Amino acid sequence: MNWPQLLITVATIGSIFGVVTLALNLQYARGGMINFGIVAYFAVGAYTYAIFTQPSPKGLDQYAFGLDWPWWAGVLAAGTAALAFAALTGWPTLRLRGEYLALTTFAFAEVFHSFLLNERRIGNGTVGLSNVERPFGDWGPIEEKYVFAAVAALLLLATLLAFRQLLASPYGRALDAIRDDEVAAESSGKPAANMRRQVFLISAVPVGLAGAVYAMFTTLAQPSLFTAEVTFIVWIALVLGGERSVYGAMLGAFGLVFFEEVVRAWPFETVRSAQIAASVEHIFTGLLFIAVLRFQPFDRIQRRMKART
Amino acid sequence: MLRTRAKWLRIAAAMLALAVVAAACGNDDDGDGVVAPVEDAAPEATAEAPAPEPADEPAAEAPAPEPADEPAERGEVTIGVLVPLTGELGEFGKIVADAIEFGVGEINAAGGTVCGNIRTVVADTGGDPETGIREATNMIESEGAIAILGPTSGIMVALVDLAKREQVVIMSPYAGTITLNELGGDFVYRTVSSDLGDGAASGLWLSTRGYGSVAFMVQNEESTISPAEVARTEVEEAGIDITDFVVYNPGQPSYQAELTSVLASNPDAIFLAGGQESGVTLIKEAVAGGFDGEWLFTADLAVPEIFDAVGAELINDKAFVEFADADPSLPEFISFEERYSGAGAPFAPNSFDMVTLVALSLEASGQCDGAGINSVIRDVSDGGTAVSTFSEGRDALADGDDINYEGASGPLVFDPSGTVSGAYTIQQAQNGEWVNVEFYPASTFVE
Numbered sequence: 001m002n003w004p005q006l007l008i009t010v011a012t013i014g015s016i017f018g019v020v021t022l023a024l025n026l027q028y029a030r031g032g033m034i035n036f037g038i039v040a041y042f043a044v045g046a047y048t049y050a051i052f053t054q055p056s057p058k059g060l061d062q063y064a065f066g067l068d069w070p071w072w073a074g075v076l077a078a079g080t081a082a083l084a085f086a087a088l089t090g091w092p093t094l095r096l097r098g099e100y101l102a103l104t105t106f107a108f109a110e111v112f113h114s115f116l117l118n119e120r121r122i123g124n125g126t127v128g129l130s131n132v133e134r135p136f137g138d139w140g141p142i143e144e145k146y147v148f149a150a151v152a153a154l155l156l157l158a159t160l161l162a163f164r165q166l167l168a169s170p171y172g173r174a175l176d177a178i179r180d181d182e183v184a185a186e187s188s189g190k191p192a193a194n195m196r197r198q199v200f201l202i203s204a205v206p207v208g209l210a211g212a213v214y215a216m217f218t219t220l221a222q223p224s225l226f227t228a229e230v231t232f233i234v235w236i237a238l239v240l241g242g243e244r245s246v247y248g249a250m251l252g253a254f255g256l257v258f259f260e261e262v263v264r265a266w267p268f269e270t271v272r273s274a275q276i277a278a279s280v281e282h283i284f285t286g287l288l289f290i291a292v293l294r295f296q297p298f299d300r301i302q303r304r305m306k307a308r309t
Numbered sequence: 310m311l312r313t314r315a316k317w318l319r320i321a322a323a324m325l326a327l328a329v330v331a332a333a334c335g336n337d338d339d340g341d342g343v344v345a346p347v348e349d350a351a352p353e354a355t356a357e358a359p360a361p362e363p364a365d366e367p368a369a370e371a372p373a374p375e376p377a378d379e380p381a382e383r384g385e386v387t388i389g390v391l392v393p394l395t396g397e398l399g400e401f402g403k404i405v406a407d408a409i410e411f412g413v414g415e416i417n418a419a420g421g422t423v424c425g426n427i428r429t430v431v432a433d434t435g436g437d438p439e440t441g442i443r444e445a446t447n448m449i450e451s452e453g454a455i456a457i458l459g460p461t462s463g464i465m466v467a468l469v470d471l472a473k474r475e476q477v478v479i480m481s482p483y484a485g486t487i488t489l490n491e492l493g494g495d496f497v498y499r500t501v502s503s504d505l506g507d508g509a510a511s512g513l514w515l516s517t518r519g520y521g522s523v524a525f526m527v528q529n530e531e532s533t534i535s536p537a538e539v540a541r542t543e544v545e546e547a548g549i550d551i552t553d554f555v556v557y558n559p560g561q562p563s564y565q566a567e568l569t570s571v572l573a574s575n576p577d578a579i580f581l582a583g584g585q586e587s588g589v590t591l592i593k594e595a596v597a598g599g600f601d602g603e604w605l606f607t608a609d610l611a612v613p614e615i616f617d618a619v620g621a622e623l624i625n626d627k628a629f630v631e632f633a634d635a636d637p638s639l640p641e642f643i644s645f646e647e648r649y650s651g652a653g654a655p656f657a658p659n660s661f662d663m664v665t666l667v668a669l670s671l672e673a674s675g676q677c678d679g680a681g682i683n684s685v686i687r688d689v690s691d692g693g694t695a696v697s698t699f700s701e702g703r704d705a706l707a708d709g710d711d712i713n714y715e716g717a718s719g720p721l722v723f724d725p726s727g728t729v730s731g732a733y734t735i736q737q738a739q740n741g742e743w744v745n746v747e748f749y750p751a752s753t754f755v756e
Binding site: 002005006009013058114117118125126127130131134145218219220222224225264265267268269270271273274275277278279 | 390394395403406407410428429430431432433435437438439442443444446447450451452463466467469470471474486488491492529530531558
C-alpha cells in the first residue's frame with residue numbers, strides 16, 4: 001500500500017468533507033437545526049464553480065452557457081451562490097423545527113437534485129460537467145495533488161477558526177442560550193429566528209467553497225455525485241466524531257474518509273478478489289460504524305481532554 | 310479553556326501540515342518508484358535476453374527463446390481494470406474483467422511483453438464516476454498503472470482529463486457515449502463503436518420489422534438517450550408512427566405514471582433504452598397493464614439474468630435486444646471462441662482485444678508507459694501483416710514487420726476520436742435465453 005498517496009488523499013477529501021461536517025455541526029449542535037439537505041449547498045458550490053470556469057458549450061454539450069472565467073472568480077461565485085441558495089431555501093424552511101425541518105430540507109435537496117438531472121441547459125443533465133478546470137497544475141516543482149491537499153486543509157482550518165471565533169464570542173453564547181431554551185433567550189432580548197437564519201447563511205458559505213474545491217479535485221460536477229448519500233455520510237461523520245464538538249466533527253470526517261480510502265487503496269490483482277472486496281466493503285463499513293458508535297472513541301478523546309483542563 | 314482550544318487547533322494544524330509534508334517527502338518513492346520497475350525492466354530485457362532481437366538471426370542459430378522463464382527478471386507492467394462489479398452494470402463489468410484476465414493470462418503464458426509480465430489491479434467502480442476517478446488515480450499513483458481498461462461511459466468521460474494529464478491510456482470495450490466522439494482520440498480509446506451506431510442498428514430493426522407504431526421509453530442517462538435519439542430519427546424517416554417518447558428517471562419503485570400514456574396508445578412495439586433495475590420493473594408493469602406487443606431492448610438488458618428477474622414467460626418470443634457484437638463468422642472470433650469459453654458474452658471479444666492491443670503497443674513502442682502505447686496503438690491496429698494473437702504480433706514485430714491486429718471483435722481501425730466501427734447483433738428471447746436472429750455487419754452503416 002502506498003501510504004504517502006493514501007495520506008494525501010485522506011488529507012484532501014477528509015478536509016473537504018470536514019468543512020461540510022463543521023458546517024453541519026454549527027447548524028445542528030449550536031443552532032439546533034436538523035439539515036438533511038446539506039448536499040444541495042455543496043452541489044451549488046460545485047456546479048457554480050464548474051459553470052463559471054467551463055468554456056462555452058460546443059459539439060454535443062447540452063448546457064446553455066459556460067463563462068470561462070478564471071478559477072478564483074469561480075470560487076468566489078461558488079461561495080456567493082451557496083449563500084444565495086441558503087437565503088432562498090432558509091426563508092421558508094427555517095420557520096419549521098425538528099423533524100419537519102429535516103424533512104423539508106431533505107425535500108429541497110431532492111428537488112434540486114432532480115432539477116440538475118432534468119434541466120440540461122444548466123448543468124448538462126445526467127452527463128453533468130466533466131473535466132472541470134483544475135487551477136493548480138503548474139505550481140512549479142510542487143505537484144498539484146499536494147497543492148490541492150494544502151488548499152483543502154487551509155479551507156478547513158479557516159472554517160474551523162472562523163466558527164471557533166464565532167462560537168466563543170457573545171454571539172455564540174447567545175446561540176447556545178437559544179438552543180437550550182428558546183423562550184428564555186427570547187425573553188432576554190435575543191432574536192432567535194433571526195440568529196438561526198444567520199447561522200444557516202454563514203454555514204452555507206464554506207460548504208459552497210468546499211463544493212468548488214471538490215469539483216476542482218474530481219474535475220466533475222454531475223448529479224450522481226450529489227445524492228442524499230453525501231448528506232448521510234456527513235451526518236455519520238458528525239455522529240461518529242461526537243456532534244457537540246467542532247474537533248470531534250472534524251475527526252469523524254477524517255476517520256470516515258481514512259477507512260474508505262484504506263479499503264480502496266488495497267490492490268486486488270484478480271477479478272474474484274475485487275468482487276469479494278466490493279461485496280464485503282459495506283459490511284465492514286457497517287461493522288465499523290457500530291463499533292465506533294458503541295465505544296465512541298472520538299467522544300472519549302474529547303472528554304479526556306476536557307477533564308485534563 | 311480558550312487556551313486549550315487554541316492548543317488543540319495548533320495540534321490539528323500541525324498534523325495536517327505534517328501529513329502534507331510527509332506525503333510530499335514521499336514523492337520520490339511514490340512517483341518514480343512506481344515507474345522504476347517498468348523502466349528498469351526494459352533495458353535489462355534487452356541487455357540480457359536476446360529475445361527481442363532473435364529476428365536478426367532467425368531460427369537456425371538462435372535457439373528458440375524461452376520467454377516464459379524470463380519475465381520474472383524483467384519485472385512487471387501494471388494495467389488497471391476499472392469496471393463496475395456491483396450496481397446495475399455489474400454483470401457486464403464481470404464479463405469484461407474476466408475477458409481481460411483471460412487475455413493477460415495468454416500474454417503472460419506467451420512470455421509476457423518486452424516490459425515484463427502484465428500484472429492487473431482490479432477495482433470496482435459501482436458505476437460511480439467519482440469512485441472511478443479516485444480508483445483510477447490510485448491505480449496510477451500507487452500501483453503504477455500505465456493503462457486503465459474497462460470503464461463505462463460516464464466514467465470514461467470523467468477520466469479524459471486525468472488520462473491526458475497523467476499520460477495514461479484509458480480504453481473501454483462498451484463506452485458508446487457520443488460525448489467521446491469529441492473527447493476521445495488521444496490517450497482515450499474504445500474497442501466498440503459509438504452509441505450512434507447502436508441507435509442506427511436499433512432504428513434499422515424497428516423500421517424493417519413491419520411495425521405501424523412504436524413507443525420509446527428512455528432512461529434519463531446520456532448512454533441511453535443518445536442511441537434512442539438516433540433510432541427515433543430512423544423510425545421517423547421510415548414513416549412509422551411514434552406514439553410516445555418518454556424519458557424517465559431510474560430508481561423509482563414504479564413507472565406507472567410514465568407507462569400510462571404509452572399503454573393508452575397501445576403501440577405495436579416499445580423500444581426500451583434502460584438499465585436493468587428500471588427495465589425489469591417497467592417490463593413487468595407494462596405487461597401487467599395489458600401491453601401485448603413486442604419489445605426492443607438496448608444492450609443493458611442483453612444478459613441471461615433478465616429472464617429470471619422479469620419472468621421468461623413475459624418476454625419469450627416478444628422481446629428483442631440489440632448490442633454491439635463481434636462478427637461470429639470472423640476467423641479471429643472463431644479462434645477466440647475456441648480458446649475462451651466466455652467468448653459469446655457481450656463485449657468479451659472487445660475486452661480481450663483491448664488488452665492484446667495494449668500488449669502489442671508496448672511491444673511495438675518498446676516504451677513501457679502510457680505515452681508509448683498512445684504513440685503506436687493506431688499503427689499496431691492498421692496496415693501491415695495481419696495478426697490475431699499477441700504471440701503472432703510479437704513475432705511479426707520481432708521480424709521487423711509492421712503489424713495489423715485483427716481483433717476477435719472485428720478489424721480495429723481507430724477513427725480520429727479513438728473509436729472503431731462496429732457490427733451489431735439482434736437477439737430474440739426464446740425459451741428463456743437470448744438467441745441470435747439478425748446480424749448487421751459494420752458495412753451496413755457505411756454511407
